[in-house]
Amino acid sequence: MRRTPIWNTVHAVSRITAAIMWDLKVWYPEHVPKTGGALLVSNHQSFLDPVVIALRLYRPVSYFARADLFDNPYFGWFIRNLNAFPVRRGEGDIGAVREAVRRLGEGNLLCFYPEGTRTRTGELGPIQKGIALIIRKARVPVIPVVIDGAHLALPRKQWVQSKPIRVIFGPPLEITGRSADQIVQDIDSKFHSMLQRLRDWESAHRKGLHPGPP
Numbered sequence: 001m002r003r004t005p006i007w008n009t010v011h012a013v014s015r016i017t018a019a020i021m022w023d024l025k026v027w028y029p030e031h032v033p034k035t036g037g038a039l040l041v042s043n044h045q046s047f048l049d050p051v052v053i054a055l056r057l058y059r060p061v062s063y064f065a066r067a068d069l070f071d072n073p074y075f076g077w078f079i080r081n082l083n084a085f086p087v088r089r090g091e092g093d094i095g096a097v098r099e100a101v102r103r104l105g106e107g108n109l110l111c112f113y114p115e116g117t118r119t120r121t122g123e124l125g126p127i128q129k130g131i132a133l134i135i136r137k138a139r140v141p142v143i144p145v146v147i148d149g150a151h152l153a154l155p156r157k158q159w160v161q162s163k164p165i166r167v168i169f170g171p172p173l174e175i176t177g178r179s180a181d182q183i184v185q186d187i188d189s190k191f192h193s194m195l196q197r198l199r200d201w202e203s204a205h206r207k208g209l210h211p212g213p214p
Contacts, residue, residue: 145167170190
């Protein structure tokens with residue numbers, strides 16, 4: 001997957017914005033393989049999530065995006081140039097699953113939000129079982145990613161706010177031989193533990209304790 005001129009421009013502008021407005025801190029992006037297909041599974045807090053996940057990665061990332069976001073031809077063109085592709089949410093979109101598996105098989109990075117929708121509170125939602133289908137078909141490393149603070153930095157139906165955002169990448173999940181239900185449970189458990197690590201770090205940071213990495 002290539003870094004388009006639009007990708008490079010958005011990446012450069014977003015790095016400046018992230019430093020000024022969001023005090024963005026990202027831990028352990030080195031868990032993402034430097035080459036080959038890999039699936040990033042992330043919680044979903046806001047429309048900023050694709051941006052803050054990609055900022056510390058130098059490989060371009062593909063994303064699912066709601067099919068109706070492509071209805072506007074200008075915006076659709078824009079997000080396609082950011083390597084997004086459409087999915088019909090809630091309809092069991094087999095075509096989108098096949099496209100995801102194809103991109104992973106070609107050695108690309110793909111990010112998927114297994115909660116299926118953005119949180120309203122910052123808390124984690126239930127993991128949808130569709131993620132297990134992609135994981136078992138693609139057979140690539142699965143990297144958990146957890147974001148906290150993005151729901152405050154860009155609340156629903158509001159403008160961008162100056163709020164801190166934290167991102168943590170985990171090591172690849174051990175999924176060999178796991179059933180679909182076990183994969184879902186593993187992701188849910190990992191998300192909760194990683195989110196707690198971020199919040200413990202943030203709490204210590206606000207108390208002026210200068211904590212080490214979460």
